[in-house]
Amino acid sequence: MKREVPIIITLVVGIVFILSYFIPHAPFGELETFYNEWFSIVASFAIWLGALNLMKLSFIRISRKQHDWQLSWVIVICFLVIVAVGFYDGYAGLSNNPQTSFRDPGTNFDWLYTYIYTPLSSTMFAILAFFVASASYRAFRARNTAATLLLLAGFLVMLGRVPLGDILTSYLPEGWRASDWASWIMNFPHTAGQRAIKIGVALGIVSTSLRIILGIERSHLEG
Amino acid sequence: MRDLIVFFRCLLAGILFFSLPVVAQTDSAAVAPDTAAIQQPVPAPPVNVIVTDTPNDNGRSLEIRWDLSPDDQALVTKYQVLRSSSQSGPFQVVGETTKGQNTFINGDLSDSVDYFYRVAAVRAPAGVMATMAESPVFGPIVPVAQWFNMNRIWIFIWTLVICGAILLYIRAARSGKELYVRKIAGIDAVEEAIGRATEMGRKVMYIPGIQDMDDVQTIAGVTILGRVARITAENDTKLDVPVSKSLVMVVAREAVREAYQKAGRPDAFHDDMVHYVTDDQFGYAAAIDGMVVRDKPATMFYMGCFFAESLILAETGNAAGAIQIAGTGQPSQLPFFVASCDYTLIGEELFAASAYLSREPKLLGSLKGQDFAKAAFLLAILVGIVAVLIGWTGFLKILEVG
Amino acid sequence: MLKKYGFAIVMFLICLVALVRTFMAEPDPLAFSPVVSYIVIGLLALAMIAVLILTIKGIFVERRWVFLFVGVALVLPYFMSITLKTKVSPEVQGLFNGVNALPPGSKVLVAFDYDPPSAPELQPMADAFMAFAFKRDLKLIIIGLWPQGPQQANLSITRAMAEPEVAAKNLRYGTDYVNLGFQSGNEFVIQSMGTSFRSMFPRDIYNTPYDEIPLLRGVENFSNVDFVVNWSSGYPGTKEWVQIAVDRFRVKVGAGNTAVQAPEMYPYLNAGQLTGLAGGMTGAAEFEMATNEYGRATVALLSQLFSHAVVIAFIIIGNVALFLGKEKKTR
Numbered sequence: 001m002k003r004e005v006p007i008i009i010t011l012v013v014g015i016v017f018i019l020s021y022f023i024p025h026a027p028f029g030e031l032e033t034f035y036n037e038w039f040s041i042v043a044s045f046a047i048w049l050g051a052l053n054l055m056k057l058s059f060i061r062i063s064r065k066q067h068d069w070q071l072s073w074v075i076v077i078c079f080l081v082i083v084a085v086g087f088y089d090g091y092a093g094l095s096n097n098p099q100t101s102f103r104d105p106g107t108n109f110d111w112l113y114t115y116i117y118t119p120l121s122s123t124m125f126a127i128l129a130f131f132v133a134s135a136s137y138r139a140f141r142a143r144n145t146a147a148t149l150l151l152l153a154g155f156l157v158m159l160g161r162v163p164l165g166d167i168l169t170s171y172l173p174e175g176w177r178a179s180d181w182a183s184w185i186m187n188f189p190h191t192a193g194q195r196a197i198k199i200g201v202a203l204g205i206v207s208t209s210l211r212i213i214l215g216i217e218r219s220h221l222e223g
Numbered sequence: 224m225r226d227l228i229v230f231f232r233c234l235l236a237g238i239l240f241f242s243l244p245v246v247a248q249t250d251s252a253a254v255a256p257d258t259a260a261i262q263q264p265v266p267a268p269p270v271n272v273i274v275t276d277t278p279n280d281n282g283r284s285l286e287i288r289w290d291l292s293p294d295d296q297a298l299v300t301k302y303q304v305l306r307s308s309s310q311s312g313p314f315q316v317v318g319e320t321t322k323g324q325n326t327f328i329n330g331d332l333s334d335s336v337d338y339f340y341r342v343a344a345v346r347a348p349a350g351v352m353a354t355m356a357e358s359p360v361f362g363p364i365v366p367v368a369q370w371f372n373m374n375r376i377w378i379f380i381w382t383l384v385i386c387g388a389i390l391l392y393i394r395a396a397r398s399g400k401e402l403y404v405r406k407i408a409g410i411d412a413v414e415e416a417i418g419r420a421t422e423m424g425r426k427v428m429y430i431p432g433i434q435d436m437d438d439v440q441t442i443a444g445v446t447i448l449g450r451v452a453r454i455t456a457e458n459d460t461k462l463d464v465p466v467s468k469s470l471v472m473v474v475a476r477e478a479v480r481e482a483y484q485k486a487g488r489p490d491a492f493h494d495d496m497v498h499y500v501t502d503d504q505f506g507y508a509a510a511i512d513g514m515v516v517r518d519k520p521a522t523m524f525y526m527g528c529f530f531a532e533s534l535i536l537a538e539t540g541n542a543a544g545a546i547q548i549a550g551t552g553q554p555s556q557l558p559f560f561v562a563s564c565d566y567t568l569i570g571e572e573l574f575a576a577s578a579y580l581s582r583e584p585k586l587l588g589s590l591k592g593q594d595f596a597k598a599a600f601l602l603a604i605l606v607g608i609v610a611v612l613i614g615w616t617g618f619l620k621i622l623e624v625g
Numbered sequence: 626m627l628k629k630y631g632f633a634i635v636m637f638l639i640c641l642v643a644l645v646r647t648f649m650a651e652p653d654p655l656a657f658s659p660v661v662s663y664i665v666i667g668l669l670a671l672a673m674i675a676v677l678i679l680t681i682k683g684i685f686v687e688r689r690w691v692f693l694f695v696g697v698a699l700v701l702p703y704f705m706s707i708t709l710k711t712k713v714s715p716e717v718q719g720l721f722n723g724v725n726a727l728p729p730g731s732k733v734l735v736a737f738d739y740d741p742p743s744a745p746e747l748q749p750m751a752d753a754f755m756a757f758a759f760k761r762d763l764k765l766i767i768i769g770l771w772p773q774g775p776q777q778a779n780l781s782i783t784r785a786m787a788e789p790e791v792a793a794k795n796l797r798y799g800t801d802y803v804n805l806g807f808q809s810g811n812e813f814v815i816q817s818m819g820t821s822f823r824s825m826f827p828r829d830i831y832n833t834p835y836d837e838i839p840l841l842r843g844v845e846n847f848s849n850v851d852f853v854v855n856w857s858s859g860y861p862g863t864k865e866w867v868q869i870a871v872d873r874f875r876v877k878v879g880a881g882n883t884a885v886q887a888p889e890m891y892p893y894l895n896a897g898q899l900t901g902l903a904g905g906m907t908g909a910a911e912f913e914m915a916t917n918e919y920g921r922a923t924v925a926l927l928s929q930l931f932s933h934a935v936v937i938a939f940i941i942i943g944n945v946a947l948f949l950g951k952e953k954k955t956r
Contacts, residue, residue, distance in 0.1 A: 022379055025368040029281030036813045039437055043470055050469030050499030057498055068517055098832060103776075118741035124505035125742040128531060128885070129932060131538040133695045134688040137939040139562035141947045151940065158937055161907050162930040163711045179712055191891045194554050197570040198892065199600055201552040204574030205439045206385050207593040211578075212442065216393065216585050219449035219478065219577055284820060300730065303843065319843030321731050321851055328848040330820045434860065504859070505742050530859045531743075531885045542688070555889035624872050 007215040014213030055079065085109050153189070157182045266294035266344040268356035269302060269325070274340050274364050277328055279375075282368030284330040285338065289358060291325050292344035303343045303355070304329065310339050310360055337363030377621045384599060389592030396588030404587055409548050409566035410579045413524075416546045416565075417454045420521035426461035427451070428520040430511065430536065431475060432527020432551070433504055435468045439574075440552045444527030445471070446577040447550070449478040451524060456486035464497040465514065467507040472499045508532035512539045525549040525564070526573060529556045537563035550576060632689045636696050643700045662705035669698065669931075673938045680946045691939055698935040702927035709926045713911045716894060720879040720901025721915035723852060724754070729762035731851040732844065736866065737767065737774030743858035743883050744777060749909040749922035750881035751777065751856050755785040757916040759794065764840055765802040766850065768826065770814055770861045775806045775830055777856075799829075800839050806830040812865040819847055819874045847874040852900075855880045862886070863902075867893045881908065 013035060020028040058072040089102035089109045102109045140155070142148040159165040160182025169177040211217035269289040277284040292299050299322040305314035306329065318327045332338065339362030347353035396402055420427045429451060431444035448464065455462040464479065466472045476497040483492035500510045512535065515523070523540040525533070525547070533549075533556040540547050541563045549560035550568030560567045568576055571593070578586035603622060610618035657665060673694070676686055713721070727733065735754070739747050758765055769775040782802065785791050796802065805826035808814045817825050822844060823835045835841055843849060853876050857863045863880040867890075870876045877900050882890055884905025893899045903912045906929050909922035 018382070022372055022375055023370060024279060024281040024372050025370045026281060029368070033813060033817065036810060040809055043435060043468075046469035046473065047502070048469075050466075050472055050502075053469075053472065053499045054501075057495055060495075071513075105776075105779075118744075120509075121503070121505045121740070121742035122745065124509050124535065125531060126745075127535055129699065130692045130695050131534045133932070133936045133939060134691045135534060135538055135541075135559065135562040136936050137688070137691050137943045140940045141943055143947065151944070155937060155940060158933050162933045163709050163926070164930050164934055166712060179714065183714060183716075186888065186891055187895060190888060191895050194889065195892050197554045197557070200569075200571035200597065201554075201574075203385065203593050203596050203600075204443075204552065204571035206382075206596070207389055207589050208439055208443055208446075208574045208577075210386055210389055211586065211589050216589065217446060217577060219446040219581065280820075316843055318845050318849055320849060321728060323728070324851070326848060328846055330845050331823070528860075531883065553889070555886055624868075 003218070007218070011213055011215060014209070051079070082109075082112060085112060153185055157185055160185075263352050263354045264298055264346065265354045265356055266298035266346050267292045268358045269342045269344050270358060272340065272342050272358045272361045274338070274361045276364070276367045279369055279372040282334040282366045283332045284328055285332060285340075285364060285366050287327045287329060287340055287342065287361075289325050289342045291323070292356070294344065294346075295322050298346045299344045300347045301345050302327075303345055305341050305343060305357070307339045308336055310362060312339075314339075314341060332366050334366050334368060337365055339363055375624075378624060380621075385592070385596040388595040388599075389589050392590075392592035392595065393585045393588035396584035396591070399584075402584065402587050402591050404575075404579065404590055407568065407572050407575065407579055409550065409568045409572065410576050412546075412548060412566050413451065413580065414454060416522040416524075416548055417451065417458060417460055419546055420455075421458040421460045423521045425519060425521035426463050427455055427522045427524070428511075428515070428518075428540075428545075429462065429464045429524045430527070431464070431466060431471055432525075432529055433467045433507060433532065434528040436470045436474055438528050440528040441468075441471060443552075443574050443577065444550075445475050445478050447524075447526045447573075447580065448475055449482050450577060450580040452479040452482035453486050456483040456488040456491060459488070459491065462496050463514070463518075463520070465500045465507075465511055466497060467500055467502055467504075469499055472497055504530065504532055505535075508535045511536055515539050515543045515545070519543050520545050523547045525551070525560065526568070526576070527551065529553055529560075534559035534563060540564075632693060635693060639696050639700050643703060656706050657704050659706060662707050665701060665705070669694075669701070669935075673935070673942075677938075677942050677945065680942050681949060683949070685946050686942075694935050694939070695932055698931035699928050702931050703924075705927060707927060708923070709930065710923075711907065711910055711914060711926060713915045714908070716902045716904070717908055717911040717915055718901065719894070719899075720881070720903055720912065723877060723879045723900035724758065724763075724854070724916075725761075727761070727763055727851055730764060732764045732766060732840075732849065733758060734847075734850045734853045735765050735767045735778070736853065736855045736857075737769045737778045738771045738862045739777065739856055739858035739883075740771055740773040741777070745925075746883050746906050746909060747856045747858060747881055748777065748780065749906075749920050749925075750903050750912050751781040752784050752920055753909070753913045753916045753918035753922075754854060754881075755781040756788055756791060756918045759785050759791045759796060759801070762794075762801075766822075766840065766844065767802065767804040769807040770811060770865075772807045772809075775804050778804055799833070803838050803840050804830045805835075811861040812869055815861075815865060815869040816873075819869070821846055847876045850876065852876075853878045857881070858883045858886060863890055863899070864893075867898045871898045881912065884908075 016028070016031055017035065020031045023029065055076065058075045060066075061069045061072040062076070085108045086102050089107040093100035093102060093104070093107070100107070103113070104110065136154065136158075140147075140151045142151050156178065159168070160178040160180070165178025165182065208217065269292050271290040272287065273289070274285050274287050277286045287304055289302070292302075301322060302320045302324065303316045304318040304320075304327045306317040307314040317329055320327055329340075339360050341357050341360050343355045343357040345353060345355040392402070417427055429448055431448060432438070432441050434441045436442065436445075452462060454460075462479065464475055466475055476494060479497055480489075480492050483489055501507050514520075515536075516539065520540075520543070523536075523545045525536060526549070529536075529551050530553065533551070533553075537547060537549065537560055547564035548566045548568070549564040550573035551557065551560065552570050552573055554570070557567065557569055575590050575593075578590050607618060607622060610616070676690070676694075679686065724733070735751075737751065755765075767775065767778045769778065782804075786796070794801075798804075805822075806829060808825050810817075810825075814825050822841070827835055829835070829838060847853075847870060853866060853870055855863050855866045855878060857866075857880060863878075863882055863886075866878050866880070871878050871893075878898075879900040879902070880890065881903040882905075884907070887902060887904025887908065890899060890902050890904075894902050903909060906922055906925050910926045910929075913919050913923050
C-alpha cells in the first residue's frame with residue numbers, strides 16, 4: 001500500500017491536470033489553480049522540515065566535533081539571528097499604525113537583508129565572471145573540428161558583444177562588422193540549436209510525465 | 224395595472240432610445256471648476272459595439288469590441304466600458320482602454336446574470352473639463368463556459384499522437400520486441416564514475432538542481448538518483464545529496480532509502496545522506512562549493528534544473544579534480560556544463576537516463592515512442608517550411624499553441 | 626604563507642581599492658587622466674603578451690592568474706575617464722521601439738522578477754526604463770513574481786524621481802504608478818492575471834485595496850494593459866511570460882535578462898513572441914543609450930570590454946599552448 005497510494009494519487013492528479021488543460025468548464029478549469037495552491041501550502045510547511053534538518057545536522061557536527069565543526073556554529077548563529085530579528089520586527093510591526101511588515105524599509109531585518117544578504121549573494125553571482133574566464137581558457141581549444149567551431153562561435157560572440165569588436169572591424173562595411181557576426185550567430189545557428197534542444201526537452205518531459213502518471217517509472221519511489 | 228407598467232416600460236425605452244446615440248456628459252471626477260464654464264469639444268461616440276462570450280474559457284467573462292470613434296486620433300483620450308445588469312442602468316465603468324484600442328475582456332462575471340454594455344469615448348486632457356459620448360446599449364448577454372478549448376485542438380491531437388506512440392512502443396517492448404537505443408556516453412560513464420569514487424575511497428556527491436518537485440527536471444534528477452544510489456549501495460561508496468528544497472529532500476531521501484533496501488544494504492543508509500542546505504540560489508552554490516573544497520568528492524553528478532549557479536558548481540568540482548556528469552534541460556546552462564564537466568546529458572538525454580540505466584523494456588519503449596514523436600515533429604516542420612514557401616500559411620495552425 | 630594566500634590578498638586589495646573608489650568625493654582624486662588610462666591599458670596588454678611569451682616557452686599559467694587578470698580588468702576601468710558608446714543591437718532596439726511606440730497615458734505592466742544578486746545587470750535597465758517611462762507619461766503597474774522584486778522596483782522609482790525632469794512632473798503614487806507587490810505561485814499568477822489582476826493582487830504594497838487605486842480603475846486583466854515589460858533572472862521569468870501572457874492572452878512583452886539567461890530567449894525573439902530583449906550589462910548599456918538615460922551600465926561598459934578582451938586573450942593563449950603541445954609544465 002505504501003507504494004500503491006502515491007501511484008494512485010499521481011495517476012488521478014495527472015489525468016485531471018491533462019483534462020483541465022483542454023476543458024475550461026468547471027470543475028476542471030479551476031483544478032489547476034486548486035492543486036497549485038495546495039502545492040504552495042505543502043511546500044511552505046515543508047520549509048520547516050528542511051530548516052530543522054539543517055539545525056539537526058549542524059548540532060550533530062558540533063557535538064561530535066566533526067571536521068570543520070566550527071563552521072556549523074556560523075550556520076546556527078546566523079539562522080537564529082535572522083529568524084529572531086524577523087519575528088521581532090514582524091511582532092513590532094503589528095503594533096504600528098498602519099501595520100508594517102518585517103520586510104519594510106528601515107526595519108532591522110531590512111538592514112540585514114540590504115547590508116549582509118545582498119552583498120553576499122551578489123559576490124557569489126560575481127564569481128561567475130572569473131569562472132567563465134577560466135572555463136573558456138580551458139575549454140575553448142581547437143582540438144577537433146567540433147571544438148574549433150565552438151571556439152570560433154564563442155570568440156566571435158564575445159568580441160561582437162562589446163564595442164571592441166566594432167572598433168577592430170571598423171574598416172569593414174556596415175553590416176559586416178563584429179557585432180553583426182555576433183548577431184548572426186545568435187539569431188541563426190544558436191537559435192536553431194536552442195529550438196532543437198527545446199523540442200527534445202519538451203518530448204522528454206511528456207515521456208517522463210507519462211511514465212510517472214501511469215506508474216511505469218517508479219524509481220523516485222523505490223530506487 | 225399591468226397595462227400601466229407596460230406603458231411606463233415603453234416610455235422609458237423610448238426615452239433611452241432617443242437619448243443614447245450621442246450623449247455628451249461630464250466626468251464629475253475630472254471637472255476643473257474654473258474651466259467648467261468653457262465649452263469643450265465632445266468626441267463622436269464609438270459605434271458597432273458587439274459583446275460576445277469569450278471563447279474557450281470557463282465562463283465568467285465577455286469580450287467587448289467596438290469601432291473606434293471617428294475622433295479617435297483628434298479628440299479621444301481613452302475609452303470607458305460601462306456595464307449594467309439592466310438595460311436601463313445604472314451603468315458603471317468596468318474598464319478603460321487607451322485610444323486606438325477597441326477590445327476589452329470583462330472578467331469576474333456571473334454565468335447566470337444578463338449583462339448590458341455601452342462604450343464611451345472620453346476626452347479628458349489634464350486640467351480641462353472631461354467630455355464623453357456613449358454608444359448605444361448592447362445586451363443582454365450571458366457568459367457561457369465551454370467544454371473544450373478549441374484553441375488547443377491541435378495540441379490535443381499532438382498529445383494523442385505522442386502519448387499513443389509512447390504507449391504503443393511500451394506495449395511492443397513488453398511483448399519482447401528487441402529495441403535499439405543509441406549509446407549515451409554520459410550515462411554509460413555513471414558506473415565507471417562511481418567505481419572511481421569507490422577505488423579512491425571518496426564520496427559521490429549528487430546535486431538534483433535548485434527547483435522544487437513540481438519541475439519535471441527535478442523528478443528526472445531524483446529518478447536517476449535512485450539508480451545512482453543503488454550502485455553506491457552495491458559498491459559501498461559514500462553518497463552525499465545536498466538539496467535546496469525541503470520537498471526534494473523528503474522525496475530524494477525515500478528514493479535513496481528504497482535503493483539501499485533493494486540493494487540489500489539498508490544498514491548502510493542513513494537519513495543524513497540527503498540533507499537540506501538552503502532555498503537560496505547562491506547560498507546553495509556557496510555551501511556546495513565549501514563542501515567540495517573541504518571534502519574533495521571523487522565524483523559529482525548534476526542532474527536537474529540549474530540556473531546561473533551551474534558554472535560556479537561545475538568549475539569548483541573541476542578544480543577539486545572530481546569526475547563530473549551533468550544533465551539539464553536548461554539550454555542556457557548546457558554550455559557551462561559542457562565546458563566544465565566530463566560528460567553532459569543534453570536536454571532529452573536527462574529524461575532518458577533513468578530508462579537507459581534501468582534497461583527495463585517498458586521504459587526503453589517510451590524512449591522509442593519519444594523518437595517517433597520527434598520524427599513526426601520534424602516532418603511537420605519540413606512540411607511547414609514548404610507550406611510557407613508556397614504561401615499556404617494555414618498549415619502553421621497545427622503547430623500553434625493557444 | 627604568501628604563496629598560499631598571495632593571490633587572495635591581491636584580489637582582496639583590488640576589491641578594497643574599488644570600494645574606496647566608490648566613496649571618493651568629486652572631483653575624484655583617484656581618477657586617471659586619459660593619458661594615464663592609455664598607459665595602464667598598454668601595461669595590461671604588455672602583461673598579457675608576457676603571459677603569451679611564457680606560454681610559448683612552455684610555462685603554462687594556472688587558473689588563479691586568469692582570475693587575477695580578470696579581476697584587474699574588471700576594476701581598473703572604473704578609475705579611467707574614458708567613456709564608450711556602443712551600437713544599439715536590433716534586440717534592444719526592438720525593446721526600445723516597443724516602449725517608445727506607446728502613446729502617453731498607456732498602461733504598462735512591469736514585472737520585476739529578480740533579486741539583489743542579479744541587480745548589477747538588471748537594475749540599470751530597470752532604472753533607465755523607469756525614468757524614460759515617467760518622462761513619457763506612461764502609467765506603470767508594478768508587480769513581482771520574485772519576493773524581492775517589488776523592493777528592487779522601489780529602488781528604480783527612487784532613482785527616477787531624483788531626476789529633475791521627472792520630479793517636475795509631480796507624479797503621484799496610485800495615479801501615475803502603483804506597486805502591487807509580490808505574489809507567490811509563479812506562472813499560475815500570470816495565468817490568473819489573464820482573467821483578473823484583482824484576484825492575484827487584492828491590495829498594493831501599502832495595503833490599499835485594489836479598487837481604491839485610481840490607476841487601476843478599469844484595469845481588469847491583460848486586455849487593459851498596452852505592454853508588459855519583464856526584468857528577469859530565472860524562474861519564473863521571461864519564458865513564463867511568453868508562454869502564458871503572449872501565447873494565451875496575446876499581450877506584447879519586452880524583456881531584460883541576465884547575460885546567462887538571455888541566449889535562451891532568442892527563439893522567442895525570432896518568432897516574434899518577444900518584442901525585444903536586453904541581455905546582460907551590454908544590453909543594459911545599449912538600452913541606456915537607446916533611451917538616452919545614461920547610467921551605471923554605460924559606465925560599466927569599459928569594464929565589460931576589458932574583461933572580454935582578457936578572456937579572448939586567454940583563449941588565444943590557451944590555443945597557442947595547445948598547438949605548441951607544451952601544456953605539461955605549469956607555473
